[in-house]
Amino acid sequence: MAHQSDLIAEDILAYLKSQEEKSLLRFITCGSVDDGKSTLIGRLLWDSKMIFEDQLAALESDSKKVGTQGEKIDYALLMDGLQAEREQGITIDVAYRFFSTDKRKFIVADTPGHEQYTRNMVTGASTADVAVILIDARKGILTQSRRHSYLVSLVGIRNVVLAINKMDLVDYSAARFAEIRQEYAAFAAGLGFASITAIPISALEGDNVLERSPRTDWYDGPTLMEFLETVEIAAAAADLPFRLPVQWVNRPNLDFRGFAGTITAGTIRPGDEVVVPASGQRSRVKRIVTFDGDLPEAAAGQAVTLTLEDEIDISRGDLLVEATARPACADQFAAHLVWMQDEPLLLNRDYLLKIGATTVPVQISELQHKINVNTLEEEAGKTLSLNEIGVCLLSASKAITFDPYRQNRCGGAFILIDRFSNATVAAGMIDSARRRRTRHWSEVEVDQKRRAGLKGQRARVLWFTGGAGVEKSTVAKLVEKKLYSLARHTQLLDDSTCDSEHVVKLAGVLVDAGLITLVALDDPQAILLQEARVHFSPNELVAIEVSITTDFTALAEEIVTKLCSGGLFDAEELLGSGI
Numbered sequence: 001m002a003h004q005s006d007l008i009a010e011d012i013l014a015y016l017k018s019q020e021e022k023s024l025l026r027f028i029t030c031g032s033v034d035d036g037k038s039t040l041i042g043r044l045l046w047d048s049k050m051i052f053e054d055q056l057a058a059l060e061s062d063s064k065k066v067g068t069q070g071e072k073i074d075y076a077l078l079m080d081g082l083q084a085e086r087e088q089g090i091t092i093d094v095a096y097r098f099f100s101t102d103k104r105k106f107i108v109a110d111t112p113g114h115e116q117y118t119r120n121m122v123t124g125a126s127t128a129d130v131a132v133i134l135i136d137a138r139k140g141i142l143t144q145s146r147r148h149s150y151l152v153s154l155v156g157i158r159n160v161v162l163a164i165n166k167m168d169l170v171d172y173s174a175a176r177f178a179e180i181r182q183e184y185a186a187f188a189a190g191l192g193f194a195s196i197t198a199i200p201i202s203a204l205e206g207d208n209v210l211e212r213s214p215r216t217d218w219y220d221g222p223t224l225m226e227f228l229e230t231v232e233i234a235a236a237a238a239d240l241p242f243r244l245p246v247q248w249v250n251r252p253n254l255d256f257r258g259f260a261g262t263i264t265a266g267t268i269r270p271g272d273e274v275v276v277p278a279s280g281q282r283s284r285v286k287r288i289v290t291f292d293g294d295l296p297e298a299a300a301g302q303a304v305t306l307t308l309e310d311e312i313d314i315s316r317g318d319l320l321v322e323a324t325a326r327p328a329c330a331d332q333f334a335a336h337l338v339w340m341q342d343e344p345l346l347l348n349r350d351y352l353l354k355i356g357a358t359t360v361p362v363q364i365s366e367l368q369h370k371i372n373v374n375t376l377e378e379e380a381g382k383t384l385s386l387n388e389i390g391v392c393l394l395s396a397s398k399a400i401t402f403d404p405y406r407q408n409r410c411g412g413a414f415i416l417i418d419r420f421s422n423a424t425v426a427a428g429m430i431d432s433a434r435r436r437r438t439r440h441w442s443e444v445e446v447d448q449k450r451r452a453g454l455k456g457q458r459a460r461v462l463w464f465t466g467g468a469g470v471e472k473s474t475v476a477k478l479v480e481k482k483l484y485s486l487a488r489h490t491q492l493l494d495d496s497t498c499d500s501e502h503v504v505k506l507a508g509v510l511v512d513a514g515l516i517t518l519v520a521l522d523d524p525q526a527i528l529l530q531e532a533r534v535h536f537s538p539n540e541l542v543a544i545e546v547s548i549t550t551d552f553t554a555l556a557e558e559i560v561t562k563l564c565s566g567g568l569f570d571a572e573e574l575l576g577s578g579i
Contacts, residue, residue, distance in 0.1 A: 022100065025228060028109045028125050030152065031134035032144035036165040038095075040134065040203035041110050044210070044225070045099055096124075103229045119340035119387060121148060122427055125155045126413065129233045132161040132224070137170045137200075140180055143374050146187060150373045153191035154336060154389070154429065156409045159231055160188075162198040163224060167216065168205050174218040190376065195231075199224055237300035240408055241325035242266030242274070245356035246318045250305050258289055258305035259314055261357070264410035265403075266322060267299045268306070273323040276314055277401045282323060283310040317358040319401045327411060330433035331399045334368070337392050339384035341418070341425035345392075346383070346564045348456040350487050351425065353396060355414035360400060362416070363456055366393040384426075393434060405429035420485060451514030455489040459511045460563065461536055464520040465529060466546040475546050476520035478556035483516060486564060490516045504531050511540060516563075 029037040095110045109124035125131065131152040135145055152160065162184055170176045181198040188196060199208055200216050201224060207213035210225045222230070243265040250258040268274075268285060275282045288295040289305040298304045306320065314320070321327060339345055345364060353362040370381040370390040384390050405412030416426040452459040462479065464472040473494045480490045491510050498506055500521050510517040521528065532541055544559060546552075 022103070022105045024105045024107065025130065025231070025233070026107045026109070026128045027130040027132060027228065028111055028121075028128040028152075028157075029132045029134060030111050030121055030125070030148040032136070032139075032142040032148075035134040035136045035145075036203045037134055038110050040132070040163065040165065040201070040209070040224075041097060041108055043203050043206055044108070045097060101225070101229060106228065119338065119427075122151055122155065122338050122340070125152055125157060126409075126427070128155075128157055130159045130161065130228070130231060131157045132163050134163045134165045134203075135180055135184070137164050137166045137173075137176055137180065141183055141187065145184075147373045149184075149188055149191060150371075150376060151338070151389075153188075153193065154338075156405065156429075158192070158194040159233070160193050160196045161224065161227060162196055164198060164200050165203050167200045167207060168202040172200070172207075172213075172215045174216075177219070197221065197227055199227065237265045237408075237410070238267055240265035240300070241327075242268050242272070242320075242322040243327070243403070243408065243411055244268070244274075244304075244306065244320040245358075246314055246316055246320060247357045248316060249314065256307070257311075258287075258307045259320060260303070260305040261320075262303045263298055263300050264356075265300050265408055267297060268304075269297045274306075274308070274320045275323045275326065276312065276318050277321055277326050277329045278318060278399065279313065281312040281314075283308040283312050285309075317356070319356070319358075321401075327401050327403045327408075328433045329399050329401045331396045332365075332393065332434040333396075333402070334391060334393055334431045334434055335414075335428045336371075336405075336431065337364075337384060337390055337416070338427045339386060339388050339390075339425065340427060341423060342386055343425075344383040344385050344561075345390075345426070346486065348453070349564070350419055350456060352417040352419055353394070353400070353414055353428075354417060355400060355402060356410075358400060359417075361397040361419075363395050364392050365395045367391075368393065391431070394428075402430050404432055406431075419487070448512050448514060451512070453514075455514050457488050457514070457516060459514050459540070460516050461507050461511055461532065461541050462516065462518045462559065462563075463529060463532055463541060463543050464518070464546055465543055467548075468522070470546050470548055470550075471552070472520040472522075472546050475544075475550070475552045475555055476518040478552055479559050480518055482556055482560045483563075486560070488516055488564075489514070490518060492518045492520070494520045495522055500528055503528065504535050507532070508535055511536070 029041060031037060097108050097110070099106050099108070109128060111121040111124040133145065133149060133152065135141060149160075162181065164177055164180050167173075167177070177198070177200045184198070185196060199221060200219055201208045202213075203209065207215060208219070208223045210223060212223055242263070244259070244261050244263050246259045247261040248259075250256070250260045268288065270285050270287060272285050273282060274285060285306055286309045287307045288298050289307060290303075295302075295304065319327070337345070345367070347367065348363050348365060350361055350363060353360055367381055367383065368391045369378040370384065370388055371377075372379050373389060381388075381390065402414075403411030412430040414428045414430065415424050416428060417423070418425050448459055462476070464476050466472050473492075476492055476494065480492050483490050493503055493507060493510075503519060503521060507517045507519055519532075529543060542563075544555075546555070
């Protein structure tokens, strides 16, 4: 690489020491499609001389083959490494790159601009300190620019660079720059940013990226690199109350028992008092142990093993905290959720919540509202779809320990995991604890709603109708299998399990027990269905018509989707064979 120090040749240890002592800044580039995010990072790497010779040769070759800049170097190819990215000229996945200058070390995340890859953008922003939001000077502020700005605010980034790019295509117009800056300032006024620094740049030509451009002599602010090298990150983790999630109980022999983990906030010294919030047990730090020996002090970001003066019960997943500044501990809490799965959110379904080293079963009991990221308005809704954001109430199977995300990003961030596919379905940020009103068991009225609530569902009768010879039972069995895969409690009543004379009463008993009951019998259909309409309320009975031409699998999928999303909860709905 061309960026190097004379110390490399003279004293490699001194060079490594100087690198170790440099501060590290993590930043993210985001914005709408084709605003020049990858090109900007490529230009930063190129101008800061952080490219190996083989990378340079490959870049020149790839620019000729798949580049978009004619005979010029296409700097975006340094970041867009996937074949699909190069073919389409867009960013799909998050790409991370490390580089350094004489003043600072950097890790930059290049994130996609397309709406369908919003979840990738959230992933990249979750660890960043600064966001560089690019705006195409020709197009101005677009919908995705607003979306990414809101997400940047949501994940806790407080310092923003508004990089107004492609100034070369608007003749370096000072008026256009001022217009975009004012429009963005008005939009972002309610997002809570500590600073917004607008910089006119041309990522392709290098204007105001590393060197000040003579073509923008009307601009007197910093270049992009000057800003990145000098920006101060407020609320450093070391200034927060001490937090250590226990990742491992280190017990190499009978005489040593330590608690290993990475400090996420605060500082700790031998003699400091710590507490385990879940149990309330206290002790004092005896030693701070590392591979290189004991430390007199450890701070956020360091991986250490703590030994305590007292033998108290601590296991993986517990949290060691400052005794005078405890975090919240609750089994119900409100949180912002960014939904990251194709299948929509299902209320009262069991998920796994992972926060730090702790994993607990959890249910989303209520969707309070969705957030329109384009207008920042709150909207009513029953579920969250891919890339949607909402404020939800969650109920965990046991109390968890956390800090509100606004106070401590590490202590309030979590993910939700699907218990069956093991896929990450959402990223969450805890807002506050909610207290549950407790009642004596003798005060509780046991009824259908509460029995169904224990099962995480609402009791219903799905009554399959159709002419003679129609395989109603086949569709019912497909629906039951799908519901079982979603952890729903069901019972199928067909000709092999009961007779038509008692089916309505038996279905009533099962529904009263909180089950989703599926009825699929042969004739006589009309008489039985009429009796069922008298026995069940309109909100309990769902009649589903099946015909010979029905696509059984598609019908089963639609029934379950509507049932679990609330579509069949408001009133009886007759689904025809044309579905």
